[in-house]
Amino acid sequence: MAAPTWSPGTLYRPGALVQPRTSTGVVQTALQNPDFEQGNVGWDLGPGFSIFSGTSVEGRPYQGNWGLLFVQPAQDSQVREATNLAKVPVRAGQSISASAMVNLGGPSQQFSFWLQLVYLDANDEPVGQPIQGNRVTRPAADWRRISVTGVAPAGAVWAVLQTATQATNYNPTPRARLDSFTWNYAFAGAPDGLLYKAVQAEAGRSGSTEPAWPPVLGVQVVDNEVIWEAVLTNRVVWEARPVLKTGETEPAWPEVPGAFVLDGTISWRTTARNIEDDNCPNTSVVLIAAAKVFGAYRDVTRFSATANPRDWSAVEDAGFLDTGQQSPVSSETKVLAFYRGNMALWTPSTMQLWQVDPDPSQMSLLDTIEGIGSIWPKATAPVAGDVYFLSTLGVRSVSIAGGSTNLQSGDIGMPVDVLVQAELLALQEGEEPLAFYYPSAGQYWLAFPRVVLVFTQSQIGGVGAWSAYDLPWPVEAHAQREGELYLRSGDVIYQVDENALDDDGVDFDGVIQWPWLDFGPAGMTKMLHAFDLIGTGMAEVQFGFDQTNGGLFTAPYEVPADTVPGCPIPMPLSAPSMSVRIIFRGPQEWELQSVILYLDDLRGNP
Structure with a gap:
């Protein structure tokens, strides 16, 4: 009641x-004329302060048409103040937070601004010293926020808000603009x-x-x-406030961290996304493992604090691994990868395996293998429990290269070593090989960037095969979503579709070619009588018969890709070694399962 x-x-x-x-007619919960749109009212302006119009030479206010201007009046270091006339009642322990926007005009202006709360007793005498907020001193010519939070001390009855400034070095024309004062005052x-x-x-x-x-x-x-x-009295008061809304046009975004810009009823603050910890390596060669971020830094590999990638200095949590000492030939870390719960690391001359753990004391070196190096971090990809990486010789796997301790043993990339080495030599300045695993197709992709080599393996441990794609545009990035692969080139995104018969509207051919095969004793002439194909589509068949001239093939002979029904296709040809080339002209769907050659060994007739 x-x-x-x-x-x-x-x-x-x-x-x-x-x-x-x-x-009562005494209490006010809002500041008087906080945005100065009412003109020269609501403020007690000390020396140097005045209200200015946005149409004057002083520049624009933060919002609206009017703002508060300060011009240093004399060559001194006195504190100058402007006081809002909202004198509000408070009780001990009551908190008030206030803020305002300030623009000091440029780095040559050597003075600072801040907000302060002044508390008064029942006789309007100050209670203690004013509570001051953060200072803005000599920023670039952009808007910054000053703020203050104060708690009313014992004996305080009233509170007022002031903005204050103090010169650090006299300049005959120092100027500052202020606007958009606000606070969260509400009397209990x-x-x-x-x-x-x-x-x-x-x-x-x-x-x-x-x-x-x-x-x-x-x-x-x-x-x-x-x-x-x-x-x-005990009651709850609900206050409706307008929802934040952007303006009609996009604002001119400031580029200095900490600067503000007004957009409708929203104030945007520029935030730097970089990590400011001096121990952060700031490198693109990184790995996330054991709830930490590992980053290559010259001859060491630094790691962040556990579950805190912004902290690279925490004692007994962040630190570094002395990886350079394990590679005396080339000590700089170039590649990082995750391999079966451990970290694989490459320098130009060495591969290392490290056990990683959230507890730095549990990290240790597992193995070091000299002669197995890599310098291409983007050409490394995890593939079905293994890691494929790019060396100077070609594509290799950690499981085979590490087990054999060299790059010469039979590995997944050896069939295309010649192609890989040629593409590495053809790389232009700024280009870098890009690799990734496409699990939906069981494929490892390696882009150079227009020539793409794809290793396809139908099942783990099965026999794989390489394909080469010559694209009309460079592959710059990739992404996978719901099992689909997307490639980006410039501002264009392409989807990889196994049902597509052209590439961005351009028909392409499928070419399958075998290396030069002896079909028996080397140097002995063999007589080819006929051949059969098993597959689908229409194919053009060519046979190479001069190994010393890699381009010397028979004329293309078009046949169905499935020739088993009926008689074999006659193809009389004799040579010591031969190469078979099958061409499927686009656009068409095609598949090749087998090529059968019928030939004799003409011994004694080389």
Whole structure:
């Protein structure tokens, strides 16, 4: 039930509650003219301060058409202040936060600005020193935020907000602009939520005129025979505020970290995304493992704190591995990869395996293999429990290269070593091989960047095969989503589709060619009589018959890709070695399962 309204000449017993007839007219919850759009009102401006228009030579305010201008009045270091006239009641322990936008005009202006809260007692005398917020000193010519948070000390009854400045070096023309003052002030209980309780010893009558009700909790006022004390009611007040909304046009985004720009009713702050820890290696050669980020840094490999990639200096948590000492020939780490729970690491001359752990004391070197190096971090990819990497000889796997301790043993990339080495020599400045695993197709892709080599393996441990694709555009990035592979070239994104019969509207041919085969003793002439194909589509068949001239093949002979029904296709040809080339002209769907050659060994007739 609401308390009754005060009435004159009424007998009030001790403990009676009333609410004022009229508003107290003292408490204000908002700053006066905080954006200066009302002109030169609501502020007590100290020396050097004035209200300026956005159409003047002083520049634009942060928002609206008016702002606060400061021009240093004299060559001194005095603190200059501008005070908002909103004098609000507070109680001890009450917190107030305020902020404003300031632009110091450029780095040559050598003075600073801040906000401060001044607390007063019942006699308007200061209670302690003003509580000051952060200072903005000599930034570039952009808008910065100054703010302050204060807690009312014991004895404080009132609070006022000031902006203050102090010169550090006199400049005859220093200027600063301020705008958009705001605070979160709300008096505990709110002015219209205060009730007044009769606290005199005996019942007494109120006066003929309503007293000046004190707006401060616990303060008393005499009303004829009644003494009223301000008390707090228990209630919740909900305040509606407009939802933040962007402006009609995109703002001019500042590029300096910490700068602000207004966009409709939103203030955007420029935030730097870089890690400022001096121990962060700032490298693109990184690996996430054991809840840490590992980064190559010259002859060591640094790691971040556990589950905190912004911290590279935590004692007994962040640190580095001395990987350079394990590779005396070339000590700089170039490639990092995750291999079966451990970290694989390459320098130009060495491969290392490290056990990694959230606890740095549990990290240790497992193996070092000289002569197996790599310098291409983007050409490394995890593939079905293994890791494929690019060496100067070609594509190799950690499981085979590490087990054989060299790059010469039979490995997955040896069939295309010649192609890989040629593409490495053809790389232009700024180009770098890019590799990734496409699990939906069981393929390892290696882009150079227009020539793409693809290793396809239908099942783990099965026989794989290499394919080469000559693309009309360079592969610059890749992504996979819901089992589909996407490639990016410039601003164009392509989807890899096994059902597509052309490439970006351009028909392409499928070419399968065998190396030069002896089909028996080397140097002996062999007689080819006929051949059969097993597959689908229409194929052109050619036979190479002069190994010393790699381009000397028979004329193309078009046949169905499945020739088994009926007789073999006659092809009389004799040579010591031969190469078979099958061409499927686009656009068509095709498949080749087998090529059968019918030939004799003509011994004695080389």
